Amino acid sequence: MILSAENYLHGLLTTLMQKNGWPVEAVTVGRPKQESFGDYATPVAMSLAKTLKKAPRAIAEEIVATLDYDRQLIAAIQIDGPGFINFRFAPGYWQSVLAEILQAGESYGHSHSGAGKKINMEFVSANPTGPLNIVSARAASIGDVLANLFCATGAEATREYYINDAGQRVRMLGYSVSSRYMALFGIDEPFPEDGYHGDYIKDLAVALREEFGDRFVKLALDERGEQLTQLALERMIRAQKETLEKFRVHYDLWFSEQSLLDGNRQQEVLTAFAQKNLSYRQEEALWFRSSQFGDEEDRVLLKRDGEPTYFLGDIAYHMDKYRRGFNQLYDLWGPDHHSHIKRMEAAMTALGYPPGSFQVRIIQQVNLLRGGEVVKMSKRAGNIIAMTELVEEVGVDAARYFFLMRKLDTPMDFDIDLAKKQTEENPVYYVQYAHARVCNILAHAQAKGITLAETYDLGLLQTPEEIAVLRKLAEFPETVSKAAQFLEPHRLTIFLQELAASFHHFYHDHRVVSEDAALTQARLRLVEGVRHVLANALRLLNISAPEKM
C-alpha cells in the first residue's frame, strides 16, 4: 500500500475533475456513517449539481462510468441516496494494510504531514508559588501528548515550561515563608496581606529550619525575605518538576522569566514597538497600541513606576522562541488567562510574525466528582486538591486517560471514584485489557510451540470480524495526523476504544490458535498488527500497555 485509501480516491476524483474541467475544490472524501454504504464515500456529485445544472444522480453516474480505477483495490462502486458515490474496497486492500503495519511496526501511524515544522509546545507554566493543581494536570497530559503527536507527524517539537520566577508574587511567597519560619522560633512576624496561606508554606518553613537551623532569624526582614524567596522558589520549582516527572511529563526546557529580565530582553520589544510607532506614553506609563490589532483596548507595557508588566515579559519570551528558530508556537493556558490571548496575539501580529504561527488554547477547568458530588475547592480555605494527590489516588494511567478523553477547551467532570475502579466501568482498562489479551494469545501460541512462519497468507483473513479489525487498523495514521492538526488528542482515546471493541468482537467469534495451521499463521499476524497499533497509540498517550492483567 503506497497511499491511504482516502488519498487514493481523492487523487482519482481530482484527476477526473480536471479532465472534465470541473472545480477540483468540490472533491471531498469521507467515511460513510453506516458501514453498509461502503468504506468511503464522496458527496461530490451533489456539490456539482448547481454549477453543472444537472441532477446529482446523473452526475454521479457519469463519474462512476468514466472513473479509471484499480479493480484489484476497489471491489464495488455504488450510487446511493441523493447522489452519494460509495466505494467498497476489496479484502486484498485491507490485507495489504496489515502487511504494511507488520513492516512498519513501531513507526506505523507516523507521517510527514508536519515535516518542516519546528514547534514550541508550552504548557502548564504555573506560578511557582503553590503546588500544581488539577487543571495543571490536565494541561500536562494534553501538552505532553500533543508534542508526541507533532513528532509523529514528522515535526520537531519541544516541550517548554515558563517559570514565573520574577515579580511581586514570588516575593510574596518568600515573605509568607518567612513569617511561618519565624513563628517556628516563637517570633511573631506579620503575615503578608496577600500572602499564601496553604499548608505547603508551613511545610516549607519546617524544611528550611531543618536544613538551615536558625540562620535566617537574626537577619533583617528584607534580607531574610530575599534569601527565603530564593530558597522557597528553588524548592517549589523542584517539587513541580518532580510532580510532572511522576506524571511522565519530561520537559526539554525550563525557561526562567528572571533570565529575560537579567538580559534586559524587554528592551528589544520596546525598541521594536517604538520603531513601528506602536507605543506611547500616557499618565507616566508606556502603552502598546494593541487595539489596532484586535484587542479591546491598549495595554500597559511599563507601569507608572517604571516596572515592566508581566505582559511585556511574555512578549519578550515569545519573541525569544521565534528567535530560537521555532516557526509554530502553541501555548496551553489556564482559564484565568483567558483575557490575555487577544493582547498576545496582537503583539505577535504587530511584531510581524506570520498569522496563526502563535496559537493559544485554554485548558478549561476540571470539576472533581467524589461520591457523585462536586468537590468544592477554594484557594482561600486551602482545600485545593493538588495534582500529586489526584495522581497518587487514581494512578498515572487512569488520570492521563481521563484528561485525554475530552476536548481540551471544554470544562470537564473528573469522576474520581470511576477513575479508581478496576472494573469494566473504567474505560482505561478496556483498552489495556485488549492489549493484555493480545499478548496472552501470542504467549499462548508460543507455549504451544507455534512459531511465526516465514511465509503466510493474509488473504485468509476474510470474515467480517477480521475485515472490521483491519479497517480500524487502517484508520490509525489518519487519526494521528488529524489529532495533531486540530490539537485534539481525544481522537486517540476514541480510536483506541473502537479498535479495542473491534478486536474483542473478533476474539469472541474466532479462535486464533486452531487446528488450521495456515489460518493460525494469518490470524497471529492480525493479532500482531493489533498489538502494534494498540501499543503505538498508548505510547503516544504515554499510557502503559500491560502484557498481563
Add this chain to the structure above:
RNA sequence: GCGCCAGUAGCUCAAUCGGAUAGAGCAGCAGCCUUCUAAGCUGCGGGCUGGGGGUUCGAUUCCCUCCUGGCGCACCA
C-alpha cells in the same frame, strides 16, 4: 454590560473543519464462561441536538436572536 467557551440519550461524551437513518461508554433490563483472559461478548429500550428564525439540494455543524451554565474582563502574575 462586554468577550470567549459550551448546551446532543438518565449520566459522561462523540459525530472526521455542510452530508445519508445523530453514535459510543456507563447506568437499566435479558442472555453468554469445559476453549487463546468474562476487566470480555450478544440483544433490548432510550433523542423536537436549549428555544425561535435564516442561508441551501442537505444544518448538531454556518449566520442572526433569545434562554441557561462556566470562565474572563488590573499599571496582578
